[in-house]
Amino acid sequence: MLKRPAFHIDIDICTGCKTCMVACMDKNDLPVNILFRRVTEYTGGEWVTNPDGTCEQDVFAYYVSISCNHCENPICIRSCPTTAMHKDENGIVSVDYDKCVGCRYCEWSCPYRAPQYDPELGKMTKCDFCRDYLLEGKPPACVAACPNRALHFGEYDELVARYGKTDIIAPLPDTSITRPNLLIRPHRKARPAGSKDGRVGNPEEL
Amino acid sequence: MKKKSKRTPSAGKSGRRSFMKWSSALGGATALCGTGVFYGLKAAERRKPEADDIIWTSCNVNCSSRCALRAHVKDGVITRIETDNAGDDAYGGHQIRACLRGRSMRHLVYAPDRLKYPMKRVGKRGEGKFERITWHEAINEIAARLRKAIREHGNESVYINYATGQVGSTLSKSWPPSGTVIARLMNCLGGFLDQYGTYSSAMIREAMMRTYGDGGIGSNGVNDMAYSKLAVFFGWNPGETAAGGSAFMHDLLTARAKSGLRIIIIDPCFTDTAVSVADEWIPIRPGTDAALCSALAYEIVTNNLADEDFMHRFTVGYDEAGMPRGVPGGNSYKSYILGHGRDRTPKTPKWAAEICGIPEHRITRLAHEIGTAKPCCIAQGWGPQRQANGEQSCRSIAAIACLTGNVGIHGGGTGALPDCSHMPFVRFPTLSNPVKASIPMFLWTDAIVRGPEMTAKRDGIRGADQLKSPIKFLWNYAGNCIVNQHSDCNKTQAILQDETRCETIVVMDNFMTSSARYADILLPCVSNLEEADLVCHDNTAAQQYAIFAGKVVDPMWECRSVYDICSDIAKRMGVWEQYSEGRTRDEWIHYLYAQARIILPDLPPTVEEAFGMGIYRRPAQGEPFVPFESFRKDPEKNPLKTPSGKIEIFSRYMWECGREWELAAGDRIPGVPEFLDTWEGARDPLRAEFPIQLIGHHSKQRTHSTYGNVDWLKRVAAHELWLNTEDAEARGIRHGDRAKVFNGRGEVEVRVKVTPRIMPGVATLPEGAWYTPDPDGTDHGGCINVLTSQRPSPFAKGNPQHTNLVQVVKV
The missing domain is CATH 3.40.228.10 (Dimethylsulfoxide Reductase, domain 2)
Structure with a gap:
């Protein structure tokens, strides 16, 4: 079992197909109003129309698939008034259902919107890194699903050794807030974190 | 966790007990969809699903992939869909991983709008009013109408519409029409009007x-x-x-x-x-x-x-x-x-x-x-x-x-x-068609209106100089080309609403599609997870394979396999011996498997072993094709x-x-590739009135119209008109606004994605969204074919569904 579980996303080859999202929804039997994983489209660029009617542009777009990053400094845990939100022995940020009162402070504090309120349960739910699959020696549902092999998981240090450590890119939040266990290979047209070059292109899908 | 299925394709039990199980599962799905309780379990309990069995199956839609699925089943209900997880995924013999659509299969099979019982139209055609009938009544009615059409108008008046809802399977496939069990039935009865070409290509x-x-x-x-x-x-x-x-x-x-x-x-x-x-x-x-x-x-x-x-x-x-x-x-x-x-x-x-x-x-x-x-x-x-x-x-x-x-x-x-x-694989034998005439698949509505006027040189009729009869009897199995996927929904509907033209429409499907609404007789088919089949790969470069798709759950409600439906019609019309060769559907599976083993001798000796194995792979060998x-x-x-x-x-x-050839005004067929300006093209003067060129790309949410009713997919991949930022600004349209898209053929209301990812002057409305008209005829489902034209291309007589001029205004 992992001690510091982390995700690696190859953003350069991600087609934004969202198979990871649907595999997660099926595995966790989620209703449409709860998403444990989201694929954000980041896009921008300008168009110029020439006098002859031809067009020139510098349009770019890429997708960022994000679930809970099981952060090293999880702000959701710090903001939980009942200690329901905790890191388990495998480094997975988890909800203790006996303690959770569904106050949603964790949801508001998390820059990745990872904790999700389940109105039917009256409690918070979230990505548990497919703990049951890990115990069986299987990869998380999202990783096993990726048709383009763009999602990977593993022990943080091993992923760093294999893929290297890269700075975070737009539109991801500053890593200093929570120290996410998230590694990425940036897209070839990636904008640096905090860039105003682009915008989120699919707010309705998040 | 992983268990090999011990089921044979014929092992499904359909007793009262299993009926109650899936019935309550579906009841839960319908009533509690919005809360995520699909099986009456609370979310926390859902975290540890169990499976009695994991059965290999497949996604058989018309995307040109062909993906393997592993269905987890508990008490006769599908609890989870996984994909191929075999081996080390090394490229060449890699895992055949399904995309988001295949992974949502559970919500397709258990969709609330599944057709449940045979029905007969009671209102006007297309109105969507049906009453439940028995299978016996349905078979009798179809047989009587088919006999009448053949007697009065000949076999050339019977047409099997283009349909691609089931393309991977062998026995239950819907395309090509001439390769289906319906074609076999019709060939036993003297043949049918065939077609060539595809809406795809x-x-x-x-x-x-x-x-x-x-x-x-x-x-x-x-x-x-x-x-x-x-x-x-x-x-x-x-x-x-x-x-x-x-x-x-x-x-x-x-x-x-x-x-x-x-x-x-x-x-x-x-x-x-x-x-x-x-x-x-x-x-x-x-x-x-x-x-x-x-x-x-x-x-x-x-x-x-x-x-x-x-x-x-x-x-x-x-x-x-x-x-x-x-x-x-x-x-x-x-x-x-x-x-x-x-x-x-x-x-x-x-x-x-x-x-x-x-x-x-x-x-x-x-x-x-x-x-x-x-x-x-x-x-x-x-x-x-x-x-x-x-x-x-x-x-x-x-x-x-x-x-x-x-x-x-x-x-x-x-x-x-x-x-x-392409790996050679067994095909279902459909006998030969005594009718030699065929039409371009896109001109079936023309063949309803003016069949006998259609000629080789004007309409691309093949196998004959001219058609003898208009289409009077229309079969439509696992397809949505009656309204949704054919061009010009409004024109198509006007043609079909005249019941003196096409006299009978039989639709067999899983869902109440807009095409199903036009049925005279509407029959509920099983989904491919409710029956076994042999499934060959489609387009793939580096590895060839076949999927032995087992029966995952018992047929729901009164749904039946298309083979069995046609078998009953064959019986009623006195051609059962020839149609079935004395075989049940399961016996055909065994027979076809034996044929497949002649082509691929290293397949396992028994069909039971093949279904347990799930995927037969031929990893990449040698140089690329x-x-x-x-x-x-x-x-x-x-x-x-x-x-x-x-x-x-x-x-x-x-x-x-x-x-x-007799070509429409403005059409040309040159001998060398030339650029031809066309109607509603980039330089058509009509752009003064309808300035936007509208295309309809294929969205990840659906494969054509299949999966268009799945809630998960609609949630993660919204259906939207893509409009360039400049064009949107000029119209006061902001991201997420609803807009009216219209031309002389119709009007669609749809949400807009304002994006730099499309060229100015161009918009795309992804094809396949489910046509949902209001009483005034404005479509709120976002179906592009409200706006497309039935005018065929000059040479192939094909569907120019990306040639459209429209205007877009904010609602």
């Missing part, structure tokens, strides 16, 4: 047939791009169309990682494929690919970058010396390109720039890039061909592949769709199947059709 098939002598030909295998220096794609968006991991996208990404090739994508949209593989996107106005290619040819020829040796040895019609005898001067490709032909216009980059919207300097540079990259893969998707001048676009793209000598070599290509190898490799090595010994045996840049057949 009508123009490119005819264009490649005339260019290379093979309508089905693709370009080099996707994995062959590992040898390319440069790849230039016209359209082609496998990242959405064929997103499964067995197919193109994984092959393409792997080839790109191996070779580091540069990829340029020419498309009106910055597609998801462009996001993940393109080094550069060149936006182009829809329907102008032939203008761009003509200018590329001009630059390549005038800068001595053309492979003249290739053109002289392997093609006809390149220059005046290479023209077939009897054709007047000035008709060669070079004459057209250099302006020595009848239009006296050199096809310079400046000439093309204004037509296709690409700056002159970029066209010039592209020509030099293509001309100097050795080898260069030129390929196209099927979007460029779905235009009023689609045949010309296809042929002009292929001409660039030829002109640069890239045909028949590794790293090159033919200019067609990147291809794959290169079409026309032997022709390239020795054209005299290995001629093409064209009349000349060579690549026909000039097609005498097309040239003669252009002179002899």
